[in-house]
């Protein structure tokens with residue numbers, strides 16, 4: 001006798017499933033993963049393609065970058081979706097192109113080279129990526145934070161530089177300057193987390209170092225932080241950050257990034273040992289070669305059913321999709337459009353009418369640091385301080401896919417933020433901290449440096465050595481995890 005609580009749905013294709021229409025989903029982020037789950041009861045075969053085997057919960061990447069969470073806490077193995085969606089198959093690959101005429105997707109599968117996969121229906125959900133707006137030096141020297149490996153690179157660089165600076169302290173009073181370019185939610189969150197680290201943990205972990213050695217600056221071209229929020233919340237965020245010792249440099253754009261500095265648009269030069277780029281997102285350049293209509297920001301133009309205009313059977317969801325009135329590039333619009341695109345396909349397959357997509361605004365949140373967050377929730381209003389922070393924590397934990405992720409994040413954040421300064425035990429999540437390499441690169445970059453011991457010194461050979469070290473200097477080796 002089958003015991004319902006022990007049995008699972010049979011995997012598909014079963015005998016009849018093999019002939020079901022094939023839906024390909026490009027990208028397993030918020031939109032793609034939720035499109036998969038929304039197709040669980042449809043009579044379709046689903047193939048999910050992503051270059052990574054995991055889905056990333058980007059809203060908590062800043063915690064990985066600042067050593068509060070393990071990288072695996074914010075990622076979920078995409079193949080795990082098969083538990084609830086047995087009609088899904090995952091394939092790892094780099095999506096190179098789409099040929100809507102022949103209804104095929106081209107993907108790079110490494111050793112096998114470019115493979116073609118045919119579809120009956122397509123959901124394009126491959127998100128957005130970092131843009132440097134053509135700022136000279138930014139790609140080489142600034143550290144973006146869009147992926148898990150980029151967050152790990154930031155974390156490893158911070159701790160390598162801290163170790164290096166702790167030795168420097170014995171000889172000089174050099175500072176470790178972290179400049180964050182961009183005063184949106186990501187910039188604010190990472191600045192707040194670093195400031196909390198300095199207040200709560202730095203003096204215990206690095207007693208040989210003056211806590212003032214670590215300087216955190218937010219550079220924002222516009223005159224205010226987090227423009228997505230109401231003026232009251234913007235002021236609150238700015239005041240909280242300043243109280244935590246973060247320097248706000250507002251109304252100043254960055255026109256160039258160097259190894260240890262940034263040049264602002266008034267030509268002033270700011271010391272920046274680590275420059276974190278949290279300034280902007282754009283649609284991946286290759287999407288523009290797929291032949292689909294795009295709006296002026298490069299997003300794929302979709303109709304009220306999220307179907308790409310003029311391409312029946314092709315849908316777009318998440319950051320890459322542009323409605324006539326575009327939604328913000330955030331998790332909720334991605335989740336809701338992913339689900340809606342899947343439901344539209346399920347309706348087409350079942351021969352029932354599709355429903356036009358309607359967005360439900362569930363609110364916006366950002367955290368500034370320990371017990372300080374802001375939330376704008378329709379029907380509830382604005383929340384700040386500890387209440388806002390509790391709401392932020394609850395929402396972020398419940399919105400994660402995967403029980404392991406939810407529990408791990410809850411436990412790690414409680415251990416990070418729980419208790420008082422007297423009871424808190426600092427124990428950041430560190431990786432391979434290579435401060436010897438950081439010191440070597442620091443020396444090799446002397447000719448290009450504007451600050452610190454030996455800055456600007458060097459003959460032609462040291463300039464050549466600096467050029468060789470350039471790539472290595474910019475991005476720390478990501479930790480293998």
Ligand SMILES: Cc1cc2nc3c(=O)[nH]c(=O)nc-3n(C[C@H](O)[C@H](O)[C@H](O)COP(=O)(O)OP(=O)(O)OC[C@H]3O[C@@H](n4cnc5c(N)ncnc54)[C@H](O)[C@@H]3O)c2cc1C
Nearest residue numbers: 027029030031051058059095126127318319329330331334
């Ligand atoms: C640091 C950071 C913090 C954020 N914080 C918040 C927040 O607090 N609240 C909020 O609501 N939103 C936040 N966002 C925005 C939110 O994460 C995005 O809006 C959301 O991820 C968009 O979902 P998506 O499915 O469209 O794209 P993504 O989640 O980016 O997923 C795209 C997927 O496509 C894959 N992919 C892309 N190109 C290819 C290719 N060529 N081949 C194979 N695979 C490919 C990627 O690997 C990825 O898995 C944040 C974003 C970042 C970067």
